[in-house]
Amino acid sequence: MSETELHEPQAQPESELDEDDRLKPEFVSAVLEAVAAGDSETAHARVAPLHPADIADLVELTPAELRPALAAAISDLIDGDVLAEMNDWVREALVDALEPHQVADIAAELDTDDAVAIIEDMEPEDQREVLRALDPDDRAAIEEALSYPEETAGRLMQRELIAVPEHWTVGDVLDYLRGHDELATDFWEIFVVDPAHHPVGTCALSWILRTPRNVSVSDVMAREQTLIPADMDQEEVALRFQKYALISAAVVDANGRLVGMITVDDVVHIISEEAGEDILHLSGAGEGDINEPVLDSYKVRVRWLVTNLATALIPATIVFFFEATIAQMAVLAALMPIVAGVGGNAGTQTLAVTVRALATNQLTQSNTLRAIRREIAIAVLNGLTIAAVIGLAIGTVFWDHELGIVIACAMLANIVIAGLAGVLVPVTLERFEQDPAVASSVFVTMVTDSMGFLAFLGLATAAGLVGN
Structure with a gap:
């Protein structure tokens, strides 16, 4: 689930969705008929108002033989947010059809965790080409994430977070947030670190906004926090979020240094995924995905x-x-x-x-x-x-x-x-x-x-x- 979906939901064209927020069959048929007839303009106009998650659903509902034509008709609409919402099998096939520089452009738009989800299933050679096409900072972050085992906190976490020293005041934090455009745009809390970059506490945004500027961060922060080891299995991560009612949590490496954070929107996806896996394993159906070859x-x-x-x-x-x-x-x-x-x-x-x-x-x-x-x-x-x-x-x-x-x-x-x-x-x-x-x-x-x-x-x- 992308940060965009959680915080900036787009207005939905009600006529295209049924009462369960699923794309209506007649809408899907109309778009596919336009694509099959070569009328890319009509198909694009119908799809453009949709939320990224609904565009992803549309691609998944499209027969495999028509997906390349649909993707060509709405190529500018298939961005990082759409790919992040897409079924793994469908996304992998779509990504394989793109040039490495196109995948790199998409990955650069995403948070690290979503970019990793797109790149990790690529063939090693294609993966290296995409990484070479990325900016050095983005490449370093993604390579670090890929160094962790699959389905661990290190793969799941995002590197985009706000961390400040404990000797700062609330005013220093506010000035820092307002003065740096490259900082993360979606976050719920600020992590407080010591000189060795070990997390020592957290400050909720509500505390920062309601506290006078001259108050020290160390006086307003909560020192008790739940830390997630980078090598922890994602299922255990989800259990911790559920047990302690977390919105976000700091991820630390083997030396206890802050290396990322995990947010609740990622955990919701894990809970759904793990529950489905257990049911499918009991029946011996493997991944049980209708898009699986x-x-x-x-x-x-x-x-x-x-x-x-x-x-x-x-x-x-x-x-x-x-x-x-x-x-x-x-x-x-x-x-x-x-x-x-x-x-x-x-x-x-x-x-x-x-x-x-x-x-x-x-x-x-x-x-x-x-x-x-x-x-x-x-x-x-x-x-x-x-x-x-x-x-x-x-x-x-x-x-x-x-x-x-x-x-x-x-x-x-x-x-x-x-x-x-x-x-x-x-x-x-x-x-x-x-x-x-x-x-x-x-x-x-x-x-x-x-x-x-x-x-x-x-x-x-x-x-x-x-x-x-």
Whole structure:
């Protein structure tokens, strides 16, 4: 999200947007028809009043084969703010079509974090050409950002900030802000640093504006502040913003020196991105972007399906061991998927809650046992309820009360096991520093299927139903 969007929203042409602030299909069709007909003037006139975020949406909604023509028709409207709002896959394709000096011109208009987002996905040679075309100061800032690992505070932060020494007065700060046109234009607080450029406090703009000029900055600043290490993962950064209700925060390097700041508009994007990633990882859908190339999506998804196929052999083997039992009482074959399926759903519920709790730091080593006890209690209550319903239903439909009792007991056992697996599997993966959202569902499904079949067929055999 760009600073422009947050602070200087443009007037929106209401006729082009629906009640959910999405571009109307008829508007998109009209623009694309004009582009296809070679009427660039009409297309440009329709698009010009749009906000940069809506122009980005329009480009994303355009079929891939028409994007070059659309980009040519509205080339002067596709600036840094538009590219910053654009889907990664679409932006990458668009940037690849531009000359290095054009990318450099766009990057120079942006804050460092947005410029890095555009340049970081380019091919190394193209990246070097763009960096060579930048001014030395811009190039140095972007190269420093690229030196940090992906998805860390160092990549996310912007270098454009206001930092002043603590011996200044409020008047000195005001004169400094008014006398330097090259300073950052969008900020919420001023960072106060010592001679070694270590942050020692912050001053909100409201404090500066309401304090007499002769008051020392050290007397009005807040010394308590949340500092973000440059190598901190962006998900942890988002959690800190959420926990401490931050608007902006200073980023420091390994020596504790102030090197940048992160603002809440960047964090909103992270929260949305990370939440979406966890959901997609649980399903094995990779990035799950509709603009991702088909082959890239295929490679990610097929690996997941092959893994599922391998784990499915375990419950299949269990069923094979009870082949004789199923052959003598065919109704078991019809009922056993019910036990496994309901158990799988119960495990998925617990898994989703646990993965979310781990992602938001609600579940830690301090309360793991309490969380396990809670999920077991819920699983027992759910199991008793579902077992009673399925037991009565099967006993009545098949006029076989023993079969009803067997499926009820199997259902209770599998739901309890599913609840336990749903919390233990992601917690265990987390302890081994693996992403619990990536592999948890495969293992939980394997456990619920295997134990569902084993409990139902095993109890049926032990109860002597086959001989009846």
